Amino acid sequence: MFLFFADCFKxxxxxxxxxxxxxxxxxxxxxxxxxxxxxxxTFSYFFASGLLSREKSLTxxxxxxxxxxxxxxxxxxxxxxxxxxxxxxxxxNIAAATNTGKGLSLGTLDSTASATEFYVxxxxxxxxxxxxxxxxxxxxxxxxxxxQLTNRxxxxxxxxxxxxxxxxxxxxxxxxxxxxxxxxxxxxLRNR
Numbered sequence: 407m408f409l410f411f412a413d414c415f416k417x418x419x420x421x422x423x424x425x426x427x428x429x430x431x432x433x434x435x436x437x438x439x440x441x442x443x444x445x446x447x448t449f450s451y452f453f454a455s456g457l458l459s460r461e462k463s464l465t466x467x468x469x470x471x472x473x474x475x476x477x478x479x480x481x482x483x484x485x486x487x488x489x490x491x492x493x494x495x496x497x498x499n500i501a502a503a504t505n506t507g508k509g510l511s512l513g514t515l516d517s518t519a520s521a522t523e524f525y526v527x528x529x530x531x532x533x534x535x536x537x538x539x540x541x542x543x544x545x546x547x548x549x550x551x552x553x554q555l556t557n558r559x560x561x562x563x564x565x566x567x568x569x570x571x572x573x574x575x576x577x578x579x580x581x582x583x584x585x586x587x588x589x590x591x592x593x594x595l596r597n598r
Contacts (some may be wrong), residue, residue: 465547465574465585472548473572473587476531479543480510483522483533484566484593487512491521496557510555510566526550548572551586564595 430438491511498508509525520536529549532540544550552571559565573586 462585468545468547469572469574469585469587472544473570473589476543476570476572477568477589477591479533480524480568480570481591481593483512483524484510485596487522487595489513490557490559490564490566490595496555499552499554509553524553526553544572547575549575552588558592565592566595567592 489512491513509523511521511523513521520538522536523534524543525532525534527540529551530546531543531550531553533543534540549572550570551573552569554569556567556569557565558567567590569588569590571586571588574584576584
């Protein structure tokens with residue numbers, strides 16, 4: 407390369423008239439770097455935005471699926487119950503840490519049959535039949551924030567109002583969307 411430049415100077419061409427330099431000038435190189443850098447920044451922004459949108463969508467779907475499943479299970483169990491047991495806690499947020507051990511207790515007219523109990527344990531809604539092990543109704547991705555029952559029975563019509571609120575748990579290393587869901591329903595016992 408040095409010989410090429412030396413050859414141009416020998417001819418007396420200080421203005422580089424007879425020499426065609428091969429390569430890019432500093433201005434062209436800087437222009438290309440800025441152009442490529444801005445294109446990469448734009449693509450990375452759209453990629454990150456797409457990932458965040460996907461995470462928001464999946465979090466919302468998880469919350470909705472858990473809410474629908476829990477409400478359907480509660481509705482089915484309440485409708486099939488014969489008795490609302492006296493140990494049912496009305497008017498309390500069963501999900502609150504101060505209300506541990508309280509919940510919804512459903513039974514049958516047969517005194518030898520075991521009751522079905524719904525309660526919240528460390529933010530997870532669980533169901534237990536009699537002395538069997540408790541089964542979690544919500545996934546580990548959500549936490550029950552509010553689980554409140556109200557006795558709406560009047561005369562021979564026995565009913566329970568349910569207020570349920572769930573929130574997505576956010577991993578510490580994620581900027582996940584903090585989705586939540588709240589539902590309210592009143593369920594009548596079928597078997598009177």
